[in-house]
Amino acid sequence: MAPAGASDVILVQRAHQDGPLQAQRYDFQHPAVLKNVPPPTVQFSRPLRWWSLDRRRRLAAVMRLRDRLMEDIMRARCRKTG
Numbered sequence: 001m002a003p004a005g006a007s008d009v010i011l012v013q014r015a016h017q018d019g020p021l022q023a024q025r026y027d028f029q030h031p032a033v034l035k036n037v038p039p040p041t042v043q044f045s046r047p048l049r050w051w052s053l054d055r056r057r058r059l060a061a062v063m064r065l066r067d068r069l070m071e072d073i074m075r076a077r078c079r080k081t082g
Helices: 006-017 055-081
Strands: none
16 A cells, blocks of 8 residues: 555656647637637617716616626626536
């Protein structure tokens, strides 16, 4: 019977016998694969004007979209880890 921790050493030795590890890393200097994905937008029934009086309603719609997207991201993270 091998002492505790010896199996870890054996596994590492076996991994290095095959040659260098072939792990691929993400290169942040290259653009993302999905290049032409437009950002999410909020559609309003009336065009935006500098004097628009429904600013609060527009901001609320933008914040609802932001919150929904954040919830989707958090759900995706929880599904991945869980």
